Amino acid sequence: MSVRMRVWLLLCAGACVAAFAYGQVTSSFDAADWRRVALFPILGALGLLMVFCMPRFGGKNIALWGIWLPAIALRLLLFPTAPSDDVNRYLWEGRLVAESISPYAQTADADEIAGFRDDYWQAMNHKDKQTAYPPLSELIFAAIASVAYAPWSFKLLFILADCLTLAAILRLLKIRGLSSAYAGLYAFSPLVLLAFAGEAHFDALMLAPLVWAVWAYEKERGKLAVVLVSIATGVKWITLPLIPFFCAKRLFTGGLIALATLLLPALFFWDSLPALIQGLFDFGGSRSFNGPVYNALLHGLNLPRNLTSGLVMLALAAVILWRWLEREHASVDAHIRWILSSLLVLVPTLHFWYLAWLLPFVCLRPSLPWLTFSITGGAYFFVWMNPEWSLSRWQQVIFWGPFFIALLYELWSTRGRVAFPIRRALTNKGTVAVVIPTYNVADKLSVALNSLQAQSIAPMEVILVDAGSIDGTVALAQVANLPLQVLHSELGRGQQIAAGIEAAKAEWVLVLHADAELQADAIENILRAVRADPSIIAGALGQRFQDDHPELLPIELLNDLRALFTRTAFGDQVQFFHRDSALQYNLMPKQPLMEDVESSWRARELGGFLFLNQPCCVCHRRWNPADWFVRFRMVLRLVSKYRFARLRSRSEAERLSQKLYQEYYAKQK
Numbered sequence: 001m002s003v004r005m006r007v008w009l010l011l012c013a014g015a016c017v018a019a020f021a022y023g024q025v026t027s028s029f030d031a032a033d034w035r036r037v038a039l040f041p042i043l044g045a046l047g048l049l050m051v052f053c054m055p056r057f058g059g060k061n062i063a064l065w066g067i068w069l070p071a072i073a074l075r076l077l078l079f080p081t082a083p084s085d086d087v088n089r090y091l092w093e094g095r096l097v098a099e100s101i102s103p104y105a106q107t108a109d110a111d112e113i114a115g116f117r118d119d120y121w122q123a124m125n126h127k128d129k130q131t132a133y134p135p136l137s138e139l140i141f142a143a144i145a146s147v148a149y150a151p152w153s154f155k156l157l158f159i160l161a162d163c164l165t166l167a168a169i170l171r172l173l174k175i176r177g178l179s180s181a182y183a184g185l186y187a188f189s190p191l192v193l194l195a196f197a198g199e200a201h202f203d204a205l206m207l208a209p210l211v212w213a214v215w216a217y218e219k220e221r222g223k224l225a226v227v228l229v230s231i232a233t234g235v236k237w238i239t240l241p242l243i244p245f246f247c248a249k250r251l252f253t254g255g256l257i258a259l260a261t262l263l264l265p266a267l268f269f270w271d272s273l274p275a276l277i278q279g280l281f282d283f284g285g286s287r288s289f290n291g292p293v294y295n296a297l298l299h300g301l302n303l304p305r306n307l308t309s310g311l312v313m314l315a316l317a318a319v320i321l322w323r324w325l326e327r328e329h330a331s332v333d334a335h336i337r338w339i340l341s342s343l344l345v346l347v348p349t350l351h352f353w354y355l356a357w358l359l360p361f362v363c364l365r366p367s368l369p370w371l372t373f374s375i376t377g378g379a380y381f382f383v384w385m386n387p388e389w390s391l392s393r394w395q396q397v398i399f400w401g402p403f404f405i406a407l408l409y410e411l412w413s414t415r416g417r418v419a420f421p422i423r424r425a426l427t428n429k430g431t432v433a434v435v436i437p438t439y440n441v442a443d444k445l446s447v448a449l450n451s452l453q454a455q456s457i458a459p460m461e462v463i464l465v466d467a468g469s470i471d472g473t474v475a476l477a478q479v480a481n482l483p484l485q486v487l488h489s490e491l492g493r494g495q496q497i498a499a500g501i502e503a504a505k506a507e508w509v510l511v512l513h514a515d516a517e518l519q520a521d522a523i524e525n526i527l528r529a530v531r532a533d534p535s536i537i538a539g540a541l542g543q544r545f546q547d548d549h550p551e552l553l554p555i556e557l558l559n560d561l562r563a564l565f566t567r568t569a570f571g572d573q574v575q576f577f578h579r580d581s582a583l584q585y586n587l588m589p590k591q592p593l594m595e596d597v598e599s600s601w602r603a604r605e606l607g608g609f610l611f612l613n614q615p616c617c618v619c620h621r622r623w624n625p626a627d628w629f630v631r632f633r634m635v636l637r638l639v640s641k642y643r644f645a646r647l648r649s650r651s652e653a654e655r656l657s658q659k660l661y662q663e664y665y666a667k668q669k
Contacts, residue, residue, distance in 0.1 A: 003550045005055040012070050015046040015188065019077040022198070029082045029199055032384040040190050040378025047188030048374060052560050053553070054181040056544075063170050063180045071166060071187035074197070075159050081198035083151045088124040090154055090202060092116070093131060094141030097268075103131045103138055105272040130275050133202075135265040136234030140205060155200040161208040162196040168211040169363050172333075175218055176364060177528030179542075179613035185366060186359045189374045195353030203353060206236040210336075211360045217246055217332050218532065226254045230261035238343060238357070241320050245335045248327050288348035290380070290391060292400050295348075312346040329423055331533050337361045341370070352380040365533075365610075368565040369406040376402050413566065414604050421535040421607025424581050429507040430531070431460040432523050433579070435500030437493050439467040441514035442476050444619065449480040451518040451616075459483070459523060460506040465499050467491035473514075492661075493571065494595030498588045501579060510576045516543075517617040518574065525614045526576050533610065537581040538603035540569035542615030551628045552620055563611040567604035571596035572618045577603070591654050593661035594642045598653065601646065638664060 018039050025035045050070065057065045093103040096116060106112060109127040121127075133141070144153050169183045186192055196204045213228035225246045232239045247254025266273055288294050288305075293315075297308045319342040323335045340358050344350060355373050362370050379399040383389050391399065410418055434452060438445065452459060462482045466474050467489055474486055487503055489496045501509050508526065512518065519525075522541060530536045540563050545552045563569045575596060577587055585606060589598045603609045623631060638660050646653040 002055060002548045003553055004053060004548075004556075007553065008050060008053045008055050008066075011046050011050045011053060012073075015043060015050065015070070016073055016077055018043040018046060019074045019193065022194070023078050023080040026081045026198070029084045030384045031082070034385075036381045036384075037378045040194070040381065041375045043190040043193070044374035044377070047184065047190065048371065050188055051181050051184035052557055054179075054184070063183070067166070067170065067180060067183050067187055071184075072163075074188065074193055075162070076197075078193055078197040079155065079159075081194070083155055084199035084201060085123055085125050086202070087151045087154050087200050088120040089131070089133075090141045091120045091145055091149060091151065092118070092124055093133070093138060094143075094145030095149065097138050097142035098146045102269045102272040103133075104269055104275040132237075132276070134234050134237060134276075135269050135273070136231065137202060137205070137236070139265050139268065140202075140235070151200065154202070155197070158196045158200050158202065158204040161204040162192065164208040165204070165211050165360055168208070168215050169360050171215050172211070172218070172364060175215075175528060176532045177525030177612060177614070178364065181613060182363045182366060185363045185371065185374075189356070189359055191352060191374060191377050192356045192359060195356045199353065201353045203236060203356060206232045206239060207357065207360060208232075209235070210239055210242070213246060214333050214336070214361075222246070222249060222254070223257060226257045227261055230258040233258075234262055234265055238340075241316075241339055242336055244324065245327060245332055289389075290350045290396065290399070291346070291348045292350075292396075292404075293346050309348070312348070316342055316346050330535055333361050333364050334533070334535070337365065337367075352377045366564055367410070369403050369410060372402040372406055373399075376400075414607055417605060417607030419607075422537065422581070422585075424534065424537050424578050424608070426534055427507060430527050431506035432457070432508045432510055432526065432576075433461045433463060433500075433504035433506035434459045434510045434512050435463045435465060435497055435504065436477075436512050436514060437465050437467070437489075437496035437500070438469055438473050438477075438514050439491060440469045440471045440473060442469070442471040442473045444515040445473060445476055447517045448512055448514055449477060449482065451516075451520075451522075452482055452512075453480065454520050455518065455523050456521045457524045457527065459510070461485060461504065463487060463500040463503055465489050465496040467496055492590070492592035494589050494591040494593075494598075494657075497595065498590045501577065501582050501588055504579050507579060508576055509579045509582065510574065511571065512574060513572050513618065515619040516572060516574060517546075519614060519616065522574070522614065522616065525612055529610060529612055530578070535608045536610045537578040537585075537606060537608035538587060538599070539576055539610035539612060540600075541574040541576070542611065542613045543570075543573045543618050544615040545620040545623065546617055547620050549620070552623055555623060555628065555632065556615075560611075560613060563600075564613070567609040567611070568597055568600045569609075569611065572616075574616050575599065578608075581606075581608075589654060589657075591657040593657050593664055594639070594653070595657075597639060597642060598646070598650075598657075634664075 022039045025033050054062065054066050096103050101113065107128055107130055108124060144157055147153060166183060166187050169186055170180055173180055173182055195201050209228040210232035213225045213232065216225035216228055229239060229243055229246045233243060243258045247258065288298060294308060294312055297303050297311060298305060320339055323338050327335065344354060344358065355377060358370055376399055379395050382391055382395045386392065436448060452462060463485045464477045465487045468491065477484055487499055489499045497511050510526065543559060544556060559570060559573060563573055569575050582588055585602065587599050587602045589595050600609060642653055642656060642660060645656045
């Protein structure tokens with residue numbers, strides 16, 4: 001058993017223990033227990049580590065063994081958790097609808113329906129307010145309550161819907177060429193686990209059709225996509241602004257389909273439906289809790305509530321308009337991310353389970369700011385320990401602080417281009433050139449060449465850029481069954497790679513080190529990823545060492561985290577570039593060292609870097625297990641020096657590169 005597998009199994013066991021413990025200490029949904037607050041980040045940290053320590057599982061079995069089995073186990077262990085008091089309303093209103101009584105016709109405390117009062121009615125919150133649930137939700141509640149009038153029936157259905165969402169995420173990751181491990185960002189997150197398997201919030205019924213709508217849209221099944229996103233809206237209103245993005249190609253036809261899908265369940269409540277508007281206002285506009293922007297305006301600036309509500313609605317409308325104007329220049333899930341993200345920041349009241357809305361789409365484009373809530377979201381449960389149902393200022397800092405710090409870093413590191421990426425030229429070529437910089441690597445090159453011959457989609461060209469090898473490197477490459485072109489260049493990896501990019505004729509260029517072995521579907525995964533997201537101009541696949549040493553696992557883990565969250569890849573993580581963009585924006589510097597780091601930063605400053613987490617296999621020859629920490633400190637020191645020089649100017653960093661090159665290779669001798 002590999003080191004990575006042993007570590008991952010320990011993480012799984014720890015997550016299962018934490019999930020079981022949470023279920024046992026939460027005997028009531030409002031339990032004022034410090035253990036709830038403590039177990040949340042433990043479960044979140046273990047879940048994130050499970051994602052990034054994911055073993056290989058024999059290649060394609062990662063979804064079954066690495067995602068589904070632990071995901072189901074965690075949900076079953078959390079099943080004993082006491083459900084939220086919202087379930088009481090689901091049950092009781094479902095009973096009314098089953099008895100042909102509209103829940104919109106009166107408030108729950110109305111005397112005319114006093115005969116329906118039971119234990120669930122007694123435990124219901126806000127009996128004096130009109131219900132805000134859409135007609136489709138009420139019909140679903142009625143169907144469940146008719147089968148089994150008990151909270152467990154709702155929890156079971158929500159877990160099944162949650163699993164449907166996970167299945168859609170896995171499908172989308174495959175379409176995008178991304179690692180199935182990213183599905184764990186949803187499957188193992190305490191935000192999701194506690195929201196659905198724990199407290200049984202009905203948002204799971206909204207997420208499943210929404211994520212499947214994205215799948216249908218990407219499979220060019222437009223009408224089905226519109227029906228599904230309309231069903232999601234029929235469950236919860238917050239997806240209403242998303243419908244036009246699924247209808248964009250056929251706005252009139254899509255609009256009719258959406259209208260019909262929404263109106264059909266409304267016919268059951270037609271006479272009393274106008275009262276739903278009052279319910280939406282009562283629940284959405286008359287109070288606020290934990291909304292950072294809304295509360296800053298309302299309490300920080302002491303603005304009137306009506307003005308505050310108007311300002312945040314105007315801000316959200318501006319975001320929706322912006323995304324509509326950008327609808328042809330980004331993927332549909334990018335629009336969803338921006339709109340839901342803005343809604344979560346602007347909403348007057350934010351409960352922890354609202355954050356689960358965004359996680360399926362974070363799996364498709366992992367984002368450090370939103371993933372911080374898998375650690376800090378447990379601060380929400382301080383509300384049950386406070387004299388009033390609220391969070392203190394320092395508790396809100398715990399909840400929101402890391403998010404805003406990470407958001408500021410993301411905006412700074414991308415120069416704001418994360419919101420406004422450049423637009424690359426869109427073509428249907430789908431061709432890839434492979435550039436291999438070489439210098440006396442005859443003893444290693446055959447592995448890389450063999451992996452190119454085994455690709456499911458063959459490269460259009462292989463460009464070997466040699467710096468004067470005298471060991472037969474070029475002769476070895478020339479006998480390979482590949483569309484090979486040999487160039488000669490001065491010694492220096494950046495110089496060699498830049499020459500290869502200039503000579504390439506393909507749309508995309510993959511830079512392969514001579515000691516790296518690609519997965520058989522590496523080129524296919526790159527093409528899947530860039531077709532799905534027109535903002536991508538560069539990225540990296542990932543890297544695993546050939547040998548299994550405990551000392552190497554932290555290096556692999558740190559490399560993955562750096563590439564994913566700081567958009568900085570090393571060369572042995574297999575970088576790729578849009579060739580025309582690379583030339584236009586000079587992405588590959590002609591410098592002897594740190595060319596990989598510099599090219600990553602130049603790409604991220606244009607907004608279009610993607611880490612696929614589809615690792616190649618590389619030799620660990622420079623990471624000797626006996627002195628790996630010495631090398632780690634050296635690499636960290638050199639990169640830090642380069643980073644500080646880069647903060648001053650590109651030219652200063654480029655000049656420093658030569659000195660670092662001499663220092664780095666002096667250490668190798």
